[in-house]
Amino acid sequence: MTFPPMAIVSILHRISGVLLFLLLPFALYLLHHSLSSQDSFDQLQHQLHSPMMKLLSWILISSVAFHFFAGLRHMVMDCGIGESLKVARFTAFFVIFLAAIAIVLAGVWLW
């Protein structure tokens, strides 16, 4: 059984949303430690070289990218644009395509 791209975008929108909630403490940790002092900023930059921190950052950036593009598509469709099956299928593919580019670019930047 294959899923239509619209269903894949819909479920990934939810999964990325839940991931973003779970990664909120990580984002706040970054904000907190990057702003406390010069020392903690340097320390954080050093920490971000570890594989675990890179992986967390990559999941965070990827989730933001996917959730952003899928959310834009959702709101455009709320305005009544692109609701036909043909266009909805195309925009769903387009969201996956844009997010994939952002995710790969983030990976290249991090590693």
Next chain:
Amino acid sequence: MVNHCNNNHRGFYEWIVQRVTAILIGCYAVFLLSYLLLHQPLNYATWRDLFSCLWIKITSVIVLMAILWHAWIGLWTVFTDYVKCGVLRLILEILVILALASYLIWCVDALYG
């Protein structure tokens, strides 16, 4: 049946809140990404100066509140769809609210601490 009308209104209210908060968060994300890309490699002084500006502090706290509200509506929807046990759902909802409230304090502490 008693609160039928009221519930319908709540649904619309949440629908609109989810979109308004999404636009706020999206604009902030685009701003932050552009700032980071324009200031590579980022140093501490530039980063601290950005967040010492009152308008950025206000915007950041408001956007964080938008994120918390948006997350609450999103997670409520996900729990309602997938967690069928009422007691478990209530426990999860309470845990999420406690987590979200503490994130707000954490954010204020990071910006003003």
